[in-house]
Structure formats: C-alpha cells, structure tokens
Amino acid sequence: MSAYSLVSSFLSYVFTTIIYLFIFSVIALIYMDIKRANRGEKTGYDFDELDTAEMLEDEPVEDEPETPKEKKHKPSAILRTVKSREAKECGMKAAYRIGEKGAIIGRGKDCDISIKDMYLSVEHFQIWHEDGLWYIGDMGSKNGTFLNEVRLKKVKTLYDGDEISFGGLQVIFEEEA
Amino acid sequence: MEKANFKLPAYLLIIMNALGFLLLFMANDYRANVLYVGLGLLGLFILIYSILVICNMGDKFLVLIASMLMTLGVLMLCRLDIIMGARQIVWICIGGMVFFVTYCIYYNIRFWNRMWFLYAAGGIILFVLTLVLGKTVNGSRNWISFGPLSFQPSEIIKIFYIMFLACHYSGSWTKPFLRLSPTLMTGAVTYVYILFLVLQRDWGTILVVFLIFIFMIYVYEEQKWFLFANIASAAVVAAFGYLFLYHIQVRVGVWLDPWADVSNKGYQIAQSLFAIAAGGYFGRGLGNGAPDYIPEVHTDFIFSAICEEMGVFGGAAVIILFFLLAYRCFKITLNTKNLYNKAVGLGITLMFALQTFIIIGGVTKFIPLTGITLPFVSYGGTSVVVSFASLGIMQAISALEARKGGTERDENE
C-alpha cells in the first residue's frame, strides 16, 4: 500500500462527508426558503402559490355577516385572515369581529380570539378601543407581534389596513365605519 | 442572517475542490499545472456564483448544485486523464459564458412563444445535417465535425424540441398548419424526430424526447385519448423494435443477463457493475480504483467510475444532487405564471431528471442501457454547453418571475 493510496482512501471518507454536508446545507436552505415563502414574507418569486390556490378553491370564504346598520354607532373592527397554509392548519376563520371592549388574541382557551398555533403564546397580544382610536399591544409573547413587519415594543395605534403578524400568521386590521 | 447561511455550501464546495485537486496534485508527481487547473475551476465557480448573487439573477441553488456536480465530474475526469480534465474545464468556462448569454437573451426577448416553426425546422435541419455530415461513434451516428471541433446535434435538438412543445402547450400556437391542428402537428414532429433518432441509433435521446413528450401531454392535454394513443403507439413501436431490430434485442438481452456473454455483448455493463461493486460504501479512493477498465468511462459511464472511487455513498450523493436540481427546477416551474415559461421550465426540468435517470439506471443495470450523457458530469463540450444553456434558461425564468412576477409578459400574450 503506497502512501498515496493510503491518503486517497482516507480522503474518500472526507469527500463523502463534505458532499453530504453540502447536500444537507442545501436542503436546509431550500427548506428555509419554502417556510419563509409559506409565511408570506416577500422573498420574491418563491411564494408557494399552489397551496394558496388550493385554499381559494377548496374553502369558500366565509365572511362574517356585514355589520348590521343599527349597531353602526358602536365602534368595531375586523381582523381579516391572510390566507396561508399555517392559517388553514390551525383552523383560523376568514375574519374575526372585535367589539368596543377589544380582544385578547392567543393560544389560550380563554382568549377572545383563540388560535391553536404552536408559535403563539397563551396570551399573545391584545387590541382595544379608547377615545375613538384602536390600539395594539404585545402581551409579552415569546415570538413577538409585528405591526407592518416591525416588532411591537410598546403600544401602537392601529389604522385601517394595518398588517399584524404573529407566529406564522397574518391578519389585516380593518376598521368598520 | 439567512443570507449568511448560503456561505456554508459555498465553503464546502471550495474545500471539496481544494482537497480534490491537492490529491490530484499528489497523484501527478506534484506538478504545479494540476493546481492551476484546480484554481481555474474554483475561480470559475466563484465568478459565476458572484455574478449571480450580485446581479440578483433569481434562484441561487441551481448553479450551486450544478457546481458540485461539475466538481465531482472534473475530479473524476482529471483522475482519469489530466488533459481531458483540463479540456473539460475549458468547456465549463465556455459553458459559463453561454449560461450568461442564454440568460440575457432569454430574459430580454419576449416572442419566444411565436417561433414554433423555427424550432421544428431548426431541429429537422440539424438532423438532416447529422445524417449527411455525421460520423459514427460507438454505433450511434450522432456527431458532426467541423475541423477539430465536433459536436452532438442531438443535444441541441432537445432544447429546440422543448421550446417547440412549449409553444403549443402554453396555448400560444393555436392556428392549424397545413390543416393539421397544433396537437397533431406536435405529435407529427415528435415522431419525425424519433424517426431521425432511430436512423442515428441514438436510443437514449429517443427515450428522453419521448418521455418529455408523454409527460407534457399528461400535464397539458385535456383529451386523455391523445395520451393513451401515444403510449399505446409507443408500446407497439417498442414491441416491433424488439422483434425486428437486432440492436434493441441485444440491449434488452444484455440487460436481462449481462453474464451470458460477458466477454462480448455484456462487456460494457459487466465492467460497469464490477466497478460499482468494487467501490463499497466509501469507495476505494480517488486514483486507487481501476475505472479505466470500463469503456466510455469518461462520458456515459462516469457514474460507475464515481461509484468505484467515491463509493456507493458518492454515487448516491450524485443522485441526490440531481434530485435537488430537479426539485428546484420543478419549484421554479410551479411558481412561474407566464404560461410559455412554465412549459419550457417543465421541459427542461424533465430533460435533466430523465436524462439522469436513464443513464444512471442504465449503467447500474436498473433499466436497459442506452448511451446518453450525465448532465454537468460527463465529459463533452456539447453536453456541458447545452446543460449550461438549459440552466441559463431556467435561471432566466426564475429571475423573470422574481422581478416582474410574470405579469408583464402575461399581458403581452
């Protein structure tokens, strides 16, 4: 056995290791890419279009009934779910109505809006109404609440069309006139 | 943070190249030329990849995976014959340029979907040229030479064919030609191509072309009878081929029992199996084996050589890499909204996947052996350049989708 063939046989193990590390790192990247795309982040073309398409077909949008006119004087708002695989998986409704008392959103059963998603804290964030304005505040959640892609550090005012993300989920805040 | 992670596979690629060429350096009596060759290749990869990232040209995985495949191929080729390896690197260099050129052309031209006639005619002209000027290599008459340069038109024809199919299946070509509806016309052109390929005895390409056709029909054709009719006719033709064409009988016979005539008809496949069996799980080590016992080891049988010296795990890695490449291509195809690009993307994806399956399946005796190159790995200018061109198109499709969301082009149609 010459020195070269000894080195070469040894390197064959090294090569195998490197190639598989390479494969795993590529798989990890691809996986991350898909996950990101599924969460609806704007990462370019790699949005998993199919799932959304399927959802649109399979699940007719079940909007909450439009606000009856006689209740118009009371403030209320709607959280409209952005469709995604995660939203489908944890059984989110197409939209949630929030009355003047506001709402606590979280994984816990006692929350006003309870969503069974593993990335949510028991009480994740809350929305409430005060003096004609809507506010949002994080309730010390583990994974944070994002308002228009910015992590909430203190209470912020909510405006119509704001995008709220939490866990892998997204909702659009819509104020009802 | 997530961007930083892309560095890991890139580093691994660099380490792989560095170690590989150091080993070859040792094997070649420490001649510095080997190191230059290695540095050249590595520089090339880094250059291509950097341009890709800096210019934000869409998908980053395709080139990364292809680079790893090329590394494995070049290491093997350099080990077989350092001159051949160096030549392959020159081809990769040309291929890289072709990649960017194809990318730019495909990216900027928007009337690809209107030129079905050109593709069909181009293919047929190339076929006729091959028949007239071609020379026979290993029983297949599929080479054309111009002075010292020779190329395999069938490789280029595959791209034409895919673009031709896409014209019809994207719905861009609806007017009948000579009273033949596009559907029938597509079928007719396919069978004309196959007839030419039969004349050239290029069975591998026949299989690739026909399977692409069948899958395209499956995806796009609403009328199921057309799919079944094609499969049925293929079965009939295959049965006739088996009954009357000696070549096919031999291939099937050798596949069923290569040991019956090891010294003659079964020689190639037996040598390939010996090589794979010799490798074990981790291989005998680069330079320790005897892959040169296999005829055509640098082109069709490069996979067996990889199995012998890098082991079954090395071989499995090649298969996985090709699968990842195909998977990425599928992903791009799925995300593309422009119908023509989608069809072209699907065609190219299928070409990569099927070609890999057919040749690796062939050399391992999983399916009957039909000679065809392993994209990016096999030695050969045409193969490398065409693979790069296909990759360029794929890259352009992904970039178009990323930047414009495909909408602009949709409106043009």
Added chain:
Amino acid sequence: MKTNRRIIRVLIVVSALFLALLSYLLYFNMFEAERVSTNPYNRRQWDDERYVTRGTIYDADGLVLAETVENESGGVMRKYPQGRIYSHVIGYCSQVYGKSLLEREYDSELLGKGDLDLFQGDKKKGFDLNLTIANSLQKYAYEQMRGKRGALVAMNPQTGKILAMISLPDFDPNAATLEKSWGDIVENENSPLIARAVQGLYPPGSTYKIVTAAAAYENGLAGTKFNDEGKFTVGDLTVENYNGKKYGEISIEKAFAVSSNQVFCSVGFELGSEIIKEISERFWIGKSIEFDLQTAASRIEYKKMSDSDSALVAIGQGQLLTTPMEMAVICSAIANGGEIIRPYLVDSITKNETVVKSSKEKVLGRAISEECAEYVKERMIETVNEGTGTKARISGVTVAGKTGTAENENEKDHAWFVGFAPAETPEIAVAVILENDGRSGGDSAAPIARNVMSRYLSSVK
C-alpha cells in the same frame, strides 16, 4: 391550478424514479456486489496479484501444496505440486475461471490484506497457510479411494483437525490443464467440481442408526427386546431388512450390530417425529457446520414430519440428507463423549514462518451425555467385532464403527462406513461414502476406512 397540480404529480413520479434508483444502488451494493466482484471476468481481482505474490499453502509437515511461481515471461502462475490430490481441498486459482475452496475462502489472507507493513519493496508476499492435513495420509487415502466416486473425511475427534479429505471424481487444478479441460469438467455428468466431502448431500442410511440409538438410550429403550420379522409396516410404508433377513427375538443392542431396519424403524416410530427431529438438531442436522470451506447444511427436508416419516429417518432414509463431513462430525461426537467439535483445515496463518493467526479447537455444542456416548460406542464396537462391520477390524486395536447401505431411487445403493479408533482413546474418526457402489457398506466402505485408520495409527506410533 390544474396545471400545477399535474406538475406536482409529475414531480412525485420523478421523485419515485430517483428513490427507486437510490434504493437499487444500495440494494446492489448490499446483496449483489460480492457475487459480482468475484466474477472471474472481473480483472480487478487480479490487480492485487500484480503487487503481491500469493501466499504458499503447506501441509502439516511443511510440504508445499500450492505456490505461486514466476514463469519465463515474467507472469505468475499458481502451481499445485501434488496435482489432483488436493483439488477438493485447496481448489483452483485461475485467471479465467476464478477461485474456489481454500483459494477463494482465504483469498484476502493469501494476498496479505490487512498487512500494514508498508516497507517491503515492490512486490510483497501474502500470508502462508499451514493445513492440518499431512500429505502422507491424504495421499494414502487418495490411493485407497482411487477409481471410486464418493468422499472420505478423516478427522481427529478430540480436536477437530482434519486429517484427510478426499472427494472424487476430481480434476487437475493447475491452471493450464484446468483451462484446457474446463468444458469437459463442467459438462461431465459426474460433476467433478463438487467437493463432495463438504457439499455432497446423501442419505446416510444405517449409519444414522447411531443417532437413533442415542435417542433410544435417552428414552430408556436400552435393553428392550423386539420381535424382528424382517419387515416393518405402518400405514402404506413397508421397510425390509437388508437382504430380507429375519432375526426373531432380538435386543436393541444386537439389532444395532446387525443393523436391523425393522427394529430401528420401530424405535423411530415409537419415539415419534419430535424426538427424532430434536436429537438430529443436537447433532447439527439443519445447520451448516462452521468450517474453513463452505459446507452444505445437512437437513431433514420434511415440512411437516409424521411419525412414519421418523421411522424412515431413524434408519437414515426418507428425506434426510447429510454430508460426509456431517457424518464424520457425528462419529467424532460419539468418540469424544458427546461433543460436536468444529472441524478445521487451516492450522495456522504465517508470514515468514512467524504465526499471524492460529486456529483453536472449538466445541460447537453438546449433542448427548457422556453415558449416552459410551452406550453408543459400545454398540459400535460390537458392530465391528461381531456385526456388519467386521471388515473394519484392525489387529491389536479396538475399532468402533457403523456400516450403512443407503437406498436410492432408481440407482445403485450408496455404501457408507463411519468409525473411529482406538475406541478407548480415539485418535481418528473416519466417514467414507462410495456413491452408487451397489455393494454393502460393510463390504466396500469398511475396508477403506480400516486401512486409513490403521495407516494413521501406525504412523503416529
């Protein structure tokens, strides 16, 4: 989108194809690679030989049995100075037809694989093998068997050392002759390539009464008297005694010595299939014997064995098949007090006369108790002294043995003899079979066994 859904299906098909390819590659490497790489057309097998001189094989006294020599043109050649005598022990080593037996089983040792000595010049030498066989006895046994078809196995019943091993017909293993006559050898209807001693499967006939006698003893049948009318009948099965003899009232001990089929069929029938099967397993039927060469596994082929089947198995007929090696091992078990001893052929592996690895005696298991072995031994001594095995008597030495004449469908009987000597402190156990000899084991096989034992004992003294 419909298109996308279909494309996903195509993706699934492609994934399945790739997965199949991957699985096949792993399958090939796990289950087929070894068979493929030993194909004689694989030139790789000879690559090592270019850098390594294949090791030499010696007999117990250091006589060369196989060596690699260089010919005039610088190529190498495997030479077998003893010619055919070892063709079914050492086998052959041909660049065209591959390797067999010891040459194959010990290929990596003969090529010195695992020898990490990096500094020994251009051409290194593989390891040498030293066999347990002494050429003098092997040659003598070969002469005794000359012209016959069959096998002979002689071993030391205490240690398991093989002393002689003959299988006939044989062939000339020297590459040049082998390659020239390969066609004839392969097409020969007597299959000269089969190493009958370890791979030939035969009905053991009456020699198997040794096992039945042990079962009888264990189940308290010792001393029982039977009425022998020359014929055993149960259901539609009828077995006659050899030459149709009737012994009348007879003890089981006497019945062993005269080899009464009627009595032993009755014993087998009475004990039943479970007991016969169980004791057979203890004697290593159904398992292949651990050996330096590949051995065929002796076996009882019944899927479901009835008691009338066990009557047949008790006299070594029916669907019972054993190798000569197995019979030698059973015989050794009686000789050594009931233990199944592992036979071995390669005594040590050496390099430049330093031992790299040496074989050790190994007991594979206990078949029967010492008392039981003693009981059967007594029966075997009686057989040689006053029963069917008188032609195995050696003056001045007590010999124990058992004859057998195994019936065959449509062909002449096989003649068997198994025995050992000296009965008091056994030094050699022998099993002899003569295929389709037609004569009884006592007439034809016993003298050969006697000669071999006697020769061995006189050479030791």
